[in-house]
Amino acid sequence: MGLEDGGSAAGAGEGGGGEGERFRVLVVDDSPVDRKIVERLLLRSGNLFEVIAVDGGKKAIEVLGLNYADCSVDLILTDYCMPEMNGYELLKAVKEHKLRKSIPVVLMSSENNPQRMTRCQAMGAEDFILKPLKAVDVQQLRHYTRPAAAAAVAMEAESAAKADGKRKLPPMKVVGENKGSERQPRPRLARVAVS
Amino acid sequence: MEVRRLQRQYVEFASSLFREGFLDEQFSQVQQLQDETNPDFVYEVVTLFIQDSERLLSELARSIDEQPVDFVKVDAHVHQLKGSSASIGARRVKNACLAFRSSCDGNNFEGCLRCFQQVRNEYSLVKSKLESLLGLEQQIMRAGGSVPTLKC
Numbered sequence: 396m397g398l399e400d401g402g403s404a405a406g407a408g409e410g411g412g413g414e415g416e417r418f419r420v421l422v423v424d425d426s427p428v429d430r431k432i433v434e435r436l437l438l439r440s441g442n443l444f445e446v447i448a449v450d451g452g453k454k455a456i457e458v459l460g461l462n463y464a465d466c467s468v469d470l471i472l473t474d475y476c477m478p479e480m481n482g483y484e485l486l487k488a489v490k491e492h493k494l495r496k497s498i499p500v501v502l503m504s505s506e507n508n509p510q511r512m513t514r515c516q517a518m519g520a521e522d523f524i525l526k527p528l529k530a531v532d533v534q535q536l537r538h539y540t541r542p543a544a545a546a547a548v549a550m551e552a553e554s555a556a557k558a559d560g561k562r563k564l565p566p567m568k569v570v571g572e573n574k575g576s577e578r579q580p581r582p583r584l585a586r587v588a589v590s
Numbered sequence: 591m592e593v594r595r596l597q598r599q600y601v602e603f604a605s606s607l608f609r610e611g612f613l614d615e616q617f618s619q620v621q622q623l624q625d626e627t628n629p630d631f632v633y634e635v636v637t638l639f640i641q642d643s644e645r646l647l648s649e650l651a652r653s654i655d656e657q658p659v660d661f662v663k664v665d666a667h668v669h670q671l672k673g674s675s676a677s678i679g680a681r682r683v684k685n686a687c688l689a690f691r692s693s694c695d696g697n698n699f700e701g702c703l704r705c706f707q708q709v710r711n712e713y714s715l716v717k718s719k720l721e722s723l724l725g726l727e728q729q730i731m732r733a734g735g736s737v738p739t740l741k742c
Contacts, residue, residue: 428674
């Protein structure tokens, strides 16, 4: 994955790296200060996350490779207010894409705007976190992955790809466990009651 | 002992910054993200904040000079500066930005001019304070000591 201007990739290897799966988080924020802090919060969360950080929605679209079948992003953590393509528009692009719609999207904003939050949740956002992020916010992010749904989409995409003669998808990572058939309860960070 | 003296000086200076409202608890949070795997994290974040703030202040100066003033554009720049100052814990800059946004909302040009001056002043002050704080950190580390953790 080639990340050029406005993007950087970092793993949790600074601490020696460990065995086991890590969630790959795509951080999208036009503020270099916020990108740096969020990235650091993620990398310090017990070897849970790998981070790709980009400076806007358009770069995020490139990283997500919406024209390609395979994608190894497990979670998108995006700022809401960004120029050119804001967080809501990115969320919409992801949720309206056949192959990417299962990727959980969490939005961040410095503004407590209920209408904005409702709009994002209606479009399928997992959550809406107020900035500045804290360590406890980042710890909660692992609960947003939905491996059962992701695997189902991957299998469907693989069947479609085979039928179309396109290249095979790599096996989808299972990044967490869903106990039981029900979706995990929404974490306490949810700011809006969904009616 | 030199290290102890420097550490005391650091704590006293940092405490004054919190007391006077230049910094808030968020700065402590940023400091806690620094460790042996990234010993220059605070310095890197502060550097980014300074660079980004100066860019935004230049953009703001240009936007306010335009005729007529595009208050939406001005507000967008102030919003960004408010965000980064909040993220680093630069409380007085953040609060000055909040007031600035109110003037933008009201399309109040005179208010915007006053607020812009206020934001520039507060930024200039906190920049100077942060540079002094980081300078003390470096002195402590050069003397072989560790930087005290701040509690506000």
